Amino acid sequence: MVAHPLLSVSNVSKSFGSVSVLHSITFEAHAGEIIALVGENGAGKSTLMKILSGVWPQGSFTGSLAILGEPVFFSSTKSAQKKGISIIHQELHLIPELSIAENIFLGKEPHRLGIIDKEALHQSTQKILQELDISLSPTIPVKYLSVGEKQMIEIAKALSHKTQILILDEPTSALTDKEIKKLFLVLKKLKSEGVLCLYISHKLEEVFEISDKIFVLRDGKLVAQKITTSATSTQIITDMVGREISEMYPPRTPSFGKTVLEVSHLTCRTDRGKKILNDISFSVREGEILGFSGLMGAGRSELINTLFGATDFDLFGNIFLQGKEFKPSSPRHAIESGLSLLTEDRKFSGIIPQRSVRDNMTLASLHHYSHKKIINLPKEKEIVKNFVQQFKIKTQSLRTDMTHLSGGNQQKVLLARWLLTKPKVLFLDEPTRGVDVGAKVEIYTLMNELARNGVAILLISSDLPEVLKMSDTIAILNQGCLTGILPSCEASQEKVMHLATTKATTRIAA
């Protein structure tokens, strides 16, 4: 008798507008397996998991899903849960003020005549906690738990749904080594009980430790399905990055001037003492593009935000701007000193959505065209008009609200905002994320032009080919440490990926 696989996915494709993120994904997975899903940022891992867990309902994608050979159609996460699929997101979704028991049974509390049966609630919670070897009282409010314990409660919550398929999206990103060990024990236990785990992770070491199979996603395609024991990390990395680099990147002819920004032995801690950045040293010259590579949470954004004065970490070490000691105190001070930061999250920290293109573009540089705090409107209009033409920003008028512009055009307006401050050092945090290819090329051309004019650029990007092609020098961060600085001619995707995934303590000299 041929047993049906627990989960079969066939020909699943999904696109957002004109951008396709998944191309006919097909695979089968069996009960009691732990499958690791790896791939670069934006490869489509999260989208795939969202389809499996019903976040993207039937109809928003093409292809089909089946559990034990029976086709399933999910209209919501709830209907996926009914079929035994639970997802644990990267960000935890627990309610801090409620107790462990109340969180686990939220929305399905045992009750009699509408009154919660506390005894039954605590007993069933106790049972689940025991199964997972968690020695916590069900009545403790969740806010008193550590991140690792909270993660366990999320898993307990998932198990309370009679889960057969458990999806974990980067579960270890916030955990300590000890907590990771504990998590792995639990996962192994679940595996022995026949639960299928789909495990998304950026950390290859973990993947090799815990998984039975490794699936590699790249550009929305499932490019490799390997048995863990017969795979090597070099192989997996090659699969992850091995794409053709198209002609998207305009050629560069770099020429460097004096050192503009120098960072020496910079260490940052949060007010609770957690090290965010550890002993970082680098420098960047006029006309140089310094690329920062690393995985999510490696500390890249934290680094440039700190240099820009936008964080309140405790700083140790020295920063020199044009040879003078520079102490970041506020974004305003940084801008006045010649720094500019194009932030990572355009919506949250970039655009003023309900204000016009003009207002958005000139926000950081108003003092350049105002006299005694009164704005010279004709002059301002002239400047904005020039930028709109030069950057080919598609907008109805200068008075159009930012919300009416596409992502790429919004990004160009923000880039203009920063260029208007005449920066000496420009920090670009994921400048091409969510931007269409045409706008990407325009942004690259602009970066080259800026560098030619002597601006030093620090480029953060999770798009490896982008970093490799656009940068003169590449710095790799891993868990708050600088694991390597390579001239771009010596850097390869494999080398960079290796430095970005290997723990700092075991790093190989580049």
Next chain:
Amino acid sequence: MKFEWKKYTTLLALVGLAILLTFLTDGIFITPRNLTNLARQVSINGILAIGMTFVILIAGIDLSVGSVVALTGIVIGLSQVNWGFSEMGILGTLLSCALAIVAGILCGLFNAYWITKQNITSFITTLGMMVIARGLALIFSNGIAIAPMSPEFQSVGNGYISPIVSLIIMGGFLCIPAFAEITKTKTGKISISALFNISLILGLTYIFFNYKGIPIPVLLLALVALGANFVLNRMTIGRYIYALGGNAEASRLSGVPTQKVMFFVYVLMGALSGLSGIILTSRLNGAMPTAGNLFELDAIAAVVIGGTSLMGGIGTITGSILGAFIIGTLNNGMSLMNIPTFYQMVIKGAIIILAVFFDSNTKKQSST
């Protein structure tokens, strides 16, 4: 170009309301005398609504306005009656007014300090200030009204600019939109908003000239409105105010001095509360510790009816003044029709809700 009638819904509502009331009151509503009185009645709420527009634009709220108006009134009363400023003629009046504004500014500074430096939400801070200022007003006045004021001071709220001078002033006002139009458009066409402004000024000129001239509080309102409009549209801090309300994090990262902007806004609100306190005390010819009750709610209602978003970042001075005039017209019209006060309250409340309901509905349609 398409006529964007949605931009003018508040104005159309006001015009519609005026026409309706003219019929319901057999024309009493439209007489120059009544309209002059209406404008005078609106001036206090109008000035407060202008301050409140700034506050709501940065996604804040100020509930202390009414109490601060009362407190500044008491400061005037004390200075006029107890300290003898009423014997000092014009100088005494100026000193009393200056003291009231300073008192308002101090209240604003208090609010601004707790909101910006200590991160207490504006709702809570100004709720506290509302009670504190009312308490102080009662303490300083021993709970009783202080009167009378000097004749010079009384004329601040009750006086008129003589019709001839009024005519000159209105002519000056007329130059503003006309001049703006000449410098802006090269095509020779007149924009709709300029046409509105010009006809509004001509209409007001007719009204004031046919009664006793411009009431001084209305002139003050007009000056404050022009100033506020200038600050919001022409000055850097105006841009910062809109930006801060639209996206605080993006503004901070773009170098907007967020704390300074917030201080400016709350202090301005305090100063304008002081100005309103001056007008109110002068009109009543007495300072009452219980004056100004619920003024903050009328101001907030005017701002919201005028299309300003409570989420911050969207709104105009013109809208808020129109909102203040809608509320004032309702009060005035219902009084003319002898509707009992208790019923007036119910109707007013219902209209505030309906106004915002229609406004948000038209916005939803325009965004799809």
